Each structure stands twice: as structure tokens, then as C-alpha cells.
Amino acid sequence: MPTIDDIQNEDIRFEIGEYIERPEEFERFVNLFSSIVPLLQDIAAAVIDGDNGLADELTQQALADGITAETIMDDGLIGGMGIVGVKFRENFMFVPEVLACARAMKAGMAHIEPILAAHGGEPAGKVIMGTVKGDLHDIGKNLCIMMLRGAGFEVYDLGVDTSEDEFIDAVEEYDAYIVGMSALLTTTMPNMGTTIEAFIDADIRDDVMIMVGGAPVTQEFADDMGADAYGKDALSCVSLATRFSRALASEAA
Numbered sequence: 001m002p003t004i005d006d007i008q009n010e011d012i013r014f015e016i017g018e019y020i021e022r023p024e025e026f027e028r029f030v031n032l033f034s035s036i037v038p039l040l041q042d043i044a045a046a047v048i049d050g051d052n053g054l055a056d057e058l059t060q061q062a063l064a065d066g067i068t069a070e071t072i073m074d075d076g077l078i079g080g081m082g083i084v085g086v087k088f089r090e091n092f093m094f095v096p097e098v099l100a101c102a103r104a105m106k107a108g109m110a111h112i113e114p115i116l117a118a119h120g121g122e123p124a125g126k127v128i129m130g131t132v133k134g135d136l137h138d139i140g141k142n143l144c145i146m147m148l149r150g151a152g153f154e155v156y157d158l159g160v161d162t163s164e165d166e167f168i169d170a171v172e173e174y175d176a177y178i179v180g181m182s183a184l185l186t187t188t189m190p191n192m193g194t195t196i197e198a199f200i201d202a203d204i205r206d207d208v209m210i211m212v213g214g215a216p217v218t219q220e221f222a223d224d225m226g227a228d229a230y231g232k233d234a235l236s237c238v239s240l241a242t243r244f245s246r247a248l249a250s251e252a253a
């Protein structure tokens, strides 16, 4: 059983010891950070510190050291953002600081994106992605998009605060079969349902497969809203899109 002393980065040890109060979260972060190499711990610390210059430099260094883009993203960048999320929730951190952390994470992701997005060959299918109305969180959606593009999907990014009509118009304009909606706020999650209703009203619900995700979204919620699927992370977003696309291809065959 690892302990907090097994984490080499002093800042991460401090962050966990000082701010992570819930036992299950404490254990999760200790397990994560004690199991990863010091450079990834340093990347997470740069994200928590909102230091975009350092996050940029260390991410490049990690890639040069041969650490995979996925590992840097999952353990370093998203790992750091996990601690930021807890500090934000507990009011140890406020919006301007969280924005600086998001900027640092994006500085690292700028090096990850071209690697994950490198793909040759035919497009695997068209996907419309957007964060729902009223919601400005886009980091998770952007990760999903990056992975989808990496898997060969043609993705139309509607950005944040996306209205029902914008989703519908995009499906019609791009003739897309897959729609992905992201929500990070419990107050905006119901807008997934409102958007699905709008697809029904426009009489095109059966023409699309709708997947939903975002930290507060669950399978149960997705079912209640009438979505076709729920995905917990960017990898499952790709698996779902692949499944939908294959089903469409075999229907057409």
C-alpha cells in the first residue's frame, strides 16, 4: 500500500497532504502520484501551479524521454487538473486561478494534440461535438475531439454554450450521424435532455446517435434523458463513435 511519502515531488505531497481531505480521494491521488515517474508528477505540479511555461517545457521533455502522449495526458495533465478540481470545490482555489491551471493544461496539450490526432486514411465518420447551453467548460470536450480526430473521425466542434438549434443546424449542414454533448454543471446537464427533445420535435431524432458525457453525467442520467449512450472519458467517446459508425455501415451494407 503506497503512502504519501512515496511521492517524490514535494509540491504534490504538500497539495495532497494539505488540501485533499476525503479519504477516498486522498487514497486515489496517493496511488496515482506514487505510481508515476517524477517528471509526470512535475507536470501535474506545473498545472496546479498554473505555470504554462513550465507545463509546456516539461511536456516536451516527457515526449522526448519517450513517455507516451496518452500517459502524459492522463497521469500528468489530467492528474494535476484532478487536484485543481478538488481545491476549487472546497474553495481553496477560485475562478482566476483555475483559469490559469486550464491555460497550463492547454499549453501541455498543444504538444499532445498533434500526436493523438495523427491519422491517415478514410474518415471514420462525422461527429458533431459541443458543450451544452449555459456551460463554458471545454477542456474535456476538447480532449474527446482530439482523440476522435486521432481515430480518424471528422469532427465539427460547436464550442461551448451550444443551443439546441445549433446542434440541429450542424447535423443538417454537415450531414452527421453522431452527436456528442458535454456538460460539467449539474445546472446545465438538463440541457442535454432539452436538446434531445428538440431533435424529436425537428423529427430527426432517429437520424442520429447521441452520446453524452462530462464529470457529473452518469449512465442513469443519460438513460433518463433519452441519449443513446454515455461515455466516461475520451477513450469511451471514441469507442462509442466507432460502434455507432460500424452499426451505420453494416445497416447500409
Ligand code: B12
Pocket (backbone or CB within 6 Å): 078, 081, 082, 084, 085, 086, 088, 089, 090, 095, 096, 098, 099, 102, 134, 135, 136, 137, 138, 139, 140, 141, 143, 144, 180, 181, 182, 183, 184, 185, 186, 187, 211, 212, 213, 214, 215, 216, 230, 231, 232, 233, 234, 235, 236, 237, 240
Ligand atoms: C476547469 C474548470 C473551470 C474553468 C473552465 C475552463 C475551460 N475552458 O473549460 C472555469 C474557471 C471557467 C470554470 C467555471 C465555472 N465552474 Co468549473 N470547473 C473546472 C474544473 C476544475 C475542471 C473541469 C475539467 O476541465 N476537468 C478535466 C476534464 C479532462 O475532465 P471532464 O471535463 O470531466 O472531461 C472528461 C470526461 O468527463 C469525458 N467527457 C467530457 N465531455 C464528454 C462528452 C462526451 C460525448 C463523452 C462521451 C465524454 C465526455 O471525457 C473527458 C476526458 O476524459 C471542474 C472540477 C472537476 N473535477 O470537474 C470545475 C467544476 C465543473 N466547475 C464548477 C463550477 C461551480 C463552476 C462555475 C459555476 C464557478 C463560478 N462560481 O463561476 C463556473 C461556471 C461557468 C459556466 N457557465 O460554465 C463545479 C460544478 C459543480 C456542479 N455540481 O455543477 C465543478 C465540479 C467544481 C466543483 N467541484 O465545485 N470551471
